[in-house]
Amino acid sequence: MERELTMEFARVTEAAALASARWVGRGEKESADDAAVEAMRSVFDTIHMSGTVVIGEGEMDEAPMLYIGERVGSGEAPELDVAVDPLEGTNSCAKGLAGAIAVMAIAEKGGLLHAPDMYMDKIAVGPAAKGKINIDAPVKENLSNVAEALGKNINDLTVVIMDRPRHEKLIQEVRDAGARIRLITDGDVSPAVACGIEGSGVDMMIGVGGAPEGVLAAAALRCLGGEMQGRLWPENDADIERAKKLGIDDVSKLLTMEDLVKSDDVFFAATGITEGPLLRAVNFTSQGASTHTVVMRGRTGTVRFIEAQHRFDKKPQYAMKGVLKENTRA
Numbered sequence: 394m395e396r397e398l399t400m401e402f403a404r405v406t407e408a409a410a411l412a413s414a415r416w417v418g419r420g421e422k423e424s425a426d427d428a429a430v431e432a433m434r435s436v437f438d439t440i441h442m443s444g445t446v447v448i449g450e451g452e453m454d455e456a457p458m459l460y461i462g463e464r465v466g467s468g469e470a471p472e473l474d475v476a477v478d479p480l481e482g483t484n485s486c487a488k489g490l491a492g493a494i495a496v497m498a499i500a501e502k503g504g505l506l507h508a509p510d511m512y513m514d515k516i517a518v519g520p521a522a523k524g525k526i527n528i529d530a531p532v533k534e535n536l537s538n539v540a541e542a543l544g545k546n547i548n549d550l551t552v553v554i555m556d557r558p559r560h561e562k563l564i565q566e567v568r569d570a571g572a573r574i575r576l577i578t579d580g581d582v583s584p585a586v587a588c589g590i591e592g593s594g595v596d597m598m599i600g601v602g603g604a605p606e607g608v609l610a611a612a613a614l615r616c617l618g619g620e621m622q623g624r625l626w627p628e629n630d631a632d633i634e635r636a637k638k639l640g641i642d643d644v645s646k647l648l649t650m651e652d653l654v655k656s657d658d659v660f661f662a663a664t665g666i667t668e669g670p671l672l673r674a675v676n677f678t679s680q681g682a683s684t685h686t687v688v689m690r691g692r693t694g695t696v697r698f699i700e701a702q703h704r705f706d707k708k709p710q711y712a713m714k715g716v717l718k719e720n721t722r723a
């Protein structure tokens with residue numbers, strides 16, 4: 394894939410972030426989601442590519458846009474697989490809490506695991522701890538190996554875990570081992586990616602979250618040289634069927650980096666909506682808004698943080714779209 398595409402993908406996540414940022418704290422999850430999806434969808438068509446959505450907003454009959462199998466892009470070469478989560482952290486956005494991002498990953502055809510819409514158990518670390526994790530090992534063993542690889546004491550490790558009843562035992566085990574925990578209410582992609590960014594303050598992300606989110610985070614960690622391991626976490630027979638439909642016959646298989654993201658020929662882009670360990674929030678100004686985006690390319694490992702200023706007088710498509718009229722300036 395050509396390097397020029399990185400800038401194009403930054404435009405895609407910026408548009409989604411700008412649109413959903415209008416809905417921060419308004420308590421309307423659906424409107425925030427719809428705004429992100431619509432904005433992302435419309436920018437895709439301006440990009441010279443033939444994309445197929447392999448991770449998106451759901452099956453064709455349950456999502457009007459960015460559904461699995463939908464074609465995006467101008468229709469010209471190259472032929473690519475697209476994974477999107479236009480609003481990752483919907484609750485955080487609706488409540489104005491930290492951790493919402495707009496995110497996507499792109500690979501050559503067949504390059505991304507077609508993850509079913511179900512849970513996945515995950516463990517993620519940055520490059521220094523690559524090769525030191527094993528999802529099947531006791532948590533304490535992983536913590537101690539990662540601490541050693543990072544040259545830290547276990548007490549100084551920061552582990553991000555989603556605050557969910559299903560993680561009660563896991564949280565206790567991490568506390569017993571002596572590591573620090575940051576419990577998050579939503580959005581496990583950004584902390585998983587942050588593991589791979591030096592100075593982000595996150596050393597490890599563990600626990601059960603969305604499987605599609607696992608593939609998105611793995612794409613970034615592939616670019617960053619970090620590691621993720623996953624295992625699908627079906628809750629019922631329907632989940633198992635869903636996985637089989639996507640070609641995953643053995644739902645208990647340990648998913649390595651190679652299973653999640655097949656090659657280095659991958660791009661990742663994300664823009665912050667609310668502040669997080671990886672990216673700053675969208676900020677509205679008198680002129681427009683600023684965005685903070687990260688784009689990465691697996692082949693070269695280049696990571697770019699892009700700070701952008703958007704002018705609403707010159708880009709009216711981003712101005713107040715779909716938001717309450719009384720918010721407009723007199």
Ligand SMILES: O=P(O)(O)OC[C@H]1O[C@](O)(COP(=O)(O)O)[C@@H](O)[C@@H]1O
Pocket residue numbers: 478480481482483484555557578579580581582601602603604606
């Ligand atoms: O809220 P649950 O059911 O525990 O699911 C966790 C998953 O949902 C999220 O918190 C939010 O995802 P969406 O906002 O895209 O729905 C993911 O980051 C996470 O992987």
Ligand SMILES: [Mn+2]
Pocket residue numbers: 478480481482603606
């Ligand atoms: Mn999500």
Ligand SMILES: [Mn+2]
Pocket residue numbers: 478479480481482483
């Ligand atoms: Mn989402």
